[in-house]
Amino acid sequence: MSTIEEPVAIDVDKLHQFVFRAVDEVGATLNTALVVMGDRLGLYRALAGAGGLSPAELAQRTGSAERYVREWLNAQAAGGYVEYDPDSGRYTLPPEQAIALTDSDSPAYLPGFFQIALGSVIDSPKIVDAARNGDGFGWHEHTHDVHEGCERFFRPGYNASLVTDWLPALDGVVAKLERGAHVADVGCGHGASTILMAQAYPQSTFVGWDYHDGSIETARKRAQEAGVADRVSFQTAPAAAYSGNDYDLVTMFDCLHDMGDPVGAARHVRSTLKPDGTWMIVEPNAGDRVEDNLNPIGRAYYAFSTLLCTPASLSQEVGLALGAQAGEARIHDVVQAGGFGGFRRAAETPFNLVFEARP
Numbered sequence: 001m002s003t004i005e006e007p008v009a010i011d012v013d014k015l016h017q018f019v020f021r022a023v024d025e026v027g028a029t030l031n032t033a034l035v036v037m038g039d040r041l042g043l044y045r046a047l048a049g050a051g052g053l054s055p056a057e058l059a060q061r062t063g064s065a066e067r068y069v070r071e072w073l074n075a076q077a078a079g080g081y082v083e084y085d086p087d088s089g090r091y092t093l094p095p096e097q098a099i100a101l102t103d104s105d106s107p108a109y110l111p112g113f114f115q116i117a118l119g120s121v122i123d124s125p126k127i128v129d130a131a132r133n134g135d136g137f138g139w140h141e142h143t144h145d146v147h148e149g150c151e152r153f154f155r156p157g158y159n160a161s162l163v164t165d166w167l168p169a170l171d172g173v174v175a176k177l178e179r180g181a182h183v184a185d186v187g188c189g190h191g192a193s194t195i196l197m198a199q200a201y202p203q204s205t206f207v208g209w210d211y212h213d214g215s216i217e218t219a220r221k222r223a224q225e226a227g228v229a230d231r232v233s234f235q236t237a238p239a240a241a242y243s244g245n246d247y248d249l250v251t252m253f254d255c256l257h258d259m260g261d262p263v264g265a266a267r268h269v270r271s272t273l274k275p276d277g278t279w280m281i282v283e284p285n286a287g288d289r290v291e292d293n294l295n296p297i298g299r300a301y302y303a304f305s306t307l308l309c310t311p312a313s314l315s316q317e318v319g320l321a322l323g324a325q326a327g328e329a330r331i332h333d334v335v336q337a338g339g340f341g342g343f344r345r346a347a348e349t350p351f352n353l354v355f356e357a358r359p
């Protein structure tokens with residue numbers, strides 16, 4: 001028997017509102033490329049503290065083409081990134097934007113966030129293909145902007161919290177690090193967290209592990225540049241097979257959920273720790289239920305998870321695909337399944353949860 005469907009009533013105002021919201025979102029999407037452009041050409045750095053500049057002055061100071069700079073400035077002004085003075089025809093970078101866009105020591109520093117977003121979008125056609133049949137796409141297969149953007153995105157948060165808040169929140173760990181501990185930083189990427197810990201604790205030795213040899217090569221360069229290469233080494237190995245069995249501390253920063261077999265990794269961590277050792281797991285901040293994460297941070301992380309984290313996990317054996325918004329309950333399950341007896345949330349920021357696991 002056929003049924004006649006009732007026409008769905010459309011609220012035209014709501015439709016208009018949604019379309020106008022989409023205009024803003026398309027502008028924001030394109031602005032991701034413009035922020036990376038401003039960062040690469042030195043446009044924000046030249047504007048910072050310079051007072052008002054005309055497009056010609058900014059172009060001259062950065063060695064860029066004036067016509068591009070003028071158009072870029074207008075897009076930045078329309079988005080509220082710079083201010084435009086119609087009387088003088090000059091553009092100013094407000095001091096708050098100057099911090100967020102040029103001060104790499106500030107926890108508010110943003111260019112890395114945009115760079116990893118741009119890299120994710122550049123690679124998105126490959127994710128569309130993978131999504132057709134459930135294939136994975138490995139972290140190592142991504143464009144360089146994903147790897148470098150990740151480093152530049154996470155480092156300000158680690159600078160702000162790792163040594164001052166996160167490590168002190170772990171039971172007895174700082175005292176061991178001060179005396180001289182042996183530390184493995186697993187899934188270390190370019191080694192931002194490893195090098196920061198090494199700088200803070202000169203008596204301790206550190207090994208950064210990652211399965212991506214390109215990241216390990218960069219991490220080695222970073223350690224040389226930071227002058228800590230005598231106590232920090234970087235080695236290529238997956239989390240389920242790195243070497244050593246006497247670590248006081250194993251750390252994982254924003255990477256457990258990227259792994260195909262996080263339970264296998266947890267078991268391996270357990271076998272490489274000293275009996276009184278500690279596993280510190282830093283994960284994106286998320287609630288356990290989808291509805292807890294339907295906010296701007298959850299939106300960004302679910303998007304990164306779709307384009308980066310979920311395909312990364314699916315590309316590896318097991319392919320558990322926890323997702324970047326796994327939440328505490330699922331991380332606890334993984335840790336327990338890996339044979340750990342103790343688990344607690346030790347610290348948190350709006351962006352991260354920090355867990356302590358004990359054998």
Ligand SMILES: C[S@@+](CC[C@H](N)C(=O)[O-])C[C@H]1O[C@@H](n2cnc3c(N)ncnc32)[C@H](O)[C@@H]1O
Nearest residue numbers: 139187188189210211212238239253255258259
């Ligand atoms: C989001 S990045 C985080 C990198 C770094 N920890 C940081 O905070 O900047 C995830 C990292 O996990 C690494 N990774 C993914 N699966 C891995 C595995 N099974 N074993 C070791 N590393 C892995 C990737 O190569 C990548 O460097």
